[in-house]
Amino acid sequence: MIPANFDYESPRTLSEALDMLASREDAKILAGGHSLLPAMKLRLAQPSMLVDIGRIGGLAYIRESGDQILIGAMTTHADVAASKLLLRSSPLLAMTATQIGDTQVRNRGTIGGSLAQAHPSADYPAAVLALDAELVVHSRKGERVIPATKFFTGMFSTQLHNDEILTEIRIPRTPGEGVAYKKFHHPASGYAVVGIAVRVKMSGGKIDSAAVGITGVSDIAYRATKVENALRGKPAAAIADAATHAADGAEVLGDYYASTEYRQHLAVVITRRALDQAAGAKR
Amino acid sequence: MAKNGKASSNGKAAHWVGKKLKRKEDPRLIQGISHYTDDFKMAGMLYCVLVRSPHAHAEIKAIRTDAARALPGVVAVFTGEDTSAVGGIPCAMQMPDLKVPRHPVLATGRVRYLGEPVAAIVAEDIYTASDAAELVEVDYEPLPVVIDMEKALSSDTPYVHDQFNSNQAFTHTLKNGDIEAAFKKADCIASQRMLNQRLAPIAMEPRAVIAEYLPGENRLTVWSSTQIPHLLKTQISVMVGLPETAVRVIAPEVGGGFGSKLNVYAEEGIVPWLAMKLGRLVKWNETRRENFLATIHGRDTINDVELALKKDGTILGMRARILADLGAYHQLLTPLIPQLTALMHAGCYRIPAIQIDIVGVFTNKMSTDAYRGAGRPEACYNVERIMDIGARELGMDPVEFRLKNFPQPKEFPYTTITGLTYDSAKYQESLKKALKLAGYDALRKRQKAGWKSGKYYGIGVSTYVEICAIGPSAATPAGGWESGTVRIEPTGKVTLLTGASPHGQGEETTFAQLIADELGIDPGDVNVIHGDTLAVPYGIGTFGSRGTAVGGTAAYLATQKLKAKMATLAAHLLGCKPADITIGRGRLSAKGGKKSISFGELVMSAYTARNIPAGFEPGMEATHFFEPSNFTFPFGTHIASVEVDAETGEVKIEKYVGVDDCGNVINPLIVDGQIHGGIAQGLGQAMWEEVIYNEDGQLITGSLMDYVIPKAHFFPEFTLDRTVTPSPVNPMGVKGVGEAGTIASTPCMVNAVCDALAPLGVRHIDMPLKPERVWKAIAAEQSGGMDPLPPELSSAAKRGTSAKAGKSSTRRRP
């Protein structure tokens, strides 16, 4: 219940934060704290310093910029879920956010914190993958933009370096696309046993393109490219067959609640259901 | 009290009993101004944190506490060697062949379950104590672990307790009727092996203990989140070696128990001992992690059940072999629980022959003990599942099959083959009412239509009877009576001291209701005091659905004594005979109603005592210790309607109906609440909850992230109704209701899911019915499988690792 002691800094600017972060090898960023603090309370994590980025102005926003929508890393799940702009122009992320945790977690947890933690069963990774999002990262050296498809490198591990802070998520507008996030909840933790985020672009009764982001199935969220390829140029009727490739090539997780065999099965079924919903198909 | 039609003893219509009175305890609770144990903060209080074993079975080679002691703010660190003089954790059960290992408060030499305490840290604050706990170094030599209770009985197993040369703690057989003949002449034998999985009670308030010792007064005061303050007081005095008169236990607000606080725990020995040793107030709060590790678990039995049947649906006999996983040590009632299963194994049916064989097994796990229902849910599950399986084998509707084997209402009191005497029941009536409420025929129609469109609807019925109002002392290990003291204060306000120690049941309200009716006053004028052994005469506690039927009856009978005393005084003052006095609406009146005296005046004159009859004891107080003549046996019918997604194995609970009969009802709001909560816990077992230890004895579902406590959106609205069959066992005709929902709902739910999947050939699925299990059960019946898995995936399956295991492998904490 009680975290080990640590030093605490609460910078007011990003550059201060980056300096503090660089000053200590095992310093950790505190955003919403909903992944880090529970781990610290169980003393599974014992950083010697926390850099609280909650008091840096201007890191929580959702706004348009050209073809993209920009989301500040400190934007809470609740604000993402309720964003009229997102619901109008790119609803997948908002649909995903409504299914994260519970009211209190959504009020406090942030999109940046969740993505940076890269929990293998977190919801957002599926959505940012399906959206081909760009993740903007700052360090003292400057800014770099990492495509979501390259961001996740493993369980609890990303491209982020110790001295970097994820500051912004950029997603495209998805006009005219069908989108869906379907989740098989773990009944206790609320995490995704399987979470499938999909975008489907249809024209003339055929699928022009589909994007499928999958979380929970493997130790790293991934794009189901085999499914996507099997759908290109096909009618919605091809979804069932295509979905069978949902876990192809993935090292499927197994635990007491869902074995690898069952999780694999769920990945296929939920992928199909998500695609059906996005394609407007009734089965 | 129109609804129940009951009248109180003096013939007046009940005014408060039967009303949906808002609870008296609620204002303090909804404003957050009540006091649970952890809410007390006293000057000079120290905080205790326990260091617990990360191994399920190991030799303790060395414990180094220097670094912990050296931490500023740490007051003391103690290990098992220091506490060897503290008495062991008690087991109240006495059986001729029961093996009872010594159960120390801090482990010495060997640890036998994950989370067993090995050292106690005391510091100025809890943050420092937690830091110090990290600094205690213990050298363990891991030993082979006994986890599987069947393997535990094999010849080449390690032993949990070497001195017994066996892991078998006891055997118990209940046999009656010619069981061999019953099975010989059966047309059909339904048999099924059923696992009743281990559960964690998870009261929302974790346990907490505070102790203060004043050497001058020789007074030890212990605040503990307990269901049994008096029994605890006795046991603490034995553990710490003080005369019982020097010990006071206070159970303040208690945040749920469900049996888990019907116990005496290591911490209830350690913390008082620390307070005495250090001469300071000491507080210990359980974390949720500790609650999973070291508060008792429930259930955990393997049941092989057989039912011998005639073709026409008549039951000839029932046989069961039950293995019960007791864990590493006995807690207070550990060996008793499976025996309650045997006792209730006849259910609500006419069964001419029975044999139940029970084997209690030691394993390297936390002890099992009383968890809501305590042995009876296991019995009801075995019986109600095998009834459904039997009906299916015979091709009978499960409702018709049950009706055929119920005893008739006129047969009550009904003596069962297990030797119990069921007090009163109309099983047929509750069943019929539930069928109507659920729309049973329409559900069956929809089910048949569903099969054509690939929809799997299921209807589960369970007709239960349970044993409550525990109980006659002859049948309980530590006294089955209860005490009640009613005192009318000089100002006419009433204090009730009850030995029942409620923890959410609302007895401050219901007991006030029943006393208010008896004395013709307002329930607001009755203050119910409980949970303080210095204030309240010895009592037993609240568990086993006994609060109202035993504790309430004690209060009721104490009130009758007072009424007689009041009548004597009133008769003296009014110049009539005591028999001519009636009490009601704040007055005592002589026959004819011409002469009367106000309640207040009469009470005051009992205290001023200037004008009392010869031999009349001044004051206005009476105590009754009520010893019940029998248990009570509430009953009812629950019906669940579900839809199963055969593709994923997910179960949706569409409708849940309960018709329960707990005899007369004092407060319908509270009775409904008890049923609701009971159903939720029963469905929790059926669908989601399981304590899983892996083969190393590590706890896989040891946090709320993994162990599923049902959430609000898991449930539909429950539809409840009642029948009312008063019990003849007590004067109020009440039976008890705390556990009924839990007992009824578990088999009801499993029956519903198995019913839904019957067309696919599924016969039984073990609990919890998590989606994967349901999916696998279907797949097993669909030769070739619903969605056959390509062979390349079977190898991928073996590579899989769990996210959780990966996360915690960096550092393993118990």
Added chain:
Amino acid sequence: MKKNVTISVNGIDQRASVEPRLLLVHFLREVAGLTGTHIGCETSLCGACTVLLDGRAVKSCTVLAVQADGRKVTTVEGLADGDKLHPIQEGFWEEHGLQCGFCTPGMIMCSHDLLEHHPSPSDSEIREGINGNLCRCTGYQHIVAAVRNASRKMSKRATARAGAR
């Protein structure tokens, strides 16, 4: 190193010098002396510690006191207006929305957030809205009724207030 914090709790500034690791729930219970906010787990799951932070429901076991510095916290003790209970408290009382009462403060504070954003929630919205709060006593049945009851009361009072203007 300790940090000085000032947290407005139920409208009163609470100042203290605290270790950065001090959890908000411990600040409320130990420093401010408000023990109505309970602790039921350490994994941010049970919701017993729910309070409002700048008006939104949060689990105070998963917020550091230093994070709440300069901000407004409302606990269950701050809901009633003197002797007048808040309509949500009345709802819980009238509908028997509690038994042991341990989850109740958190449940009430979470319901406050729900009704703020959805003044007239459906039963299923109520159930989803409180799914971050565990109750082991009630099966949630009377809790749903309590929130429904409060919603009716609050709507009626809001209408009455609007009418008065």
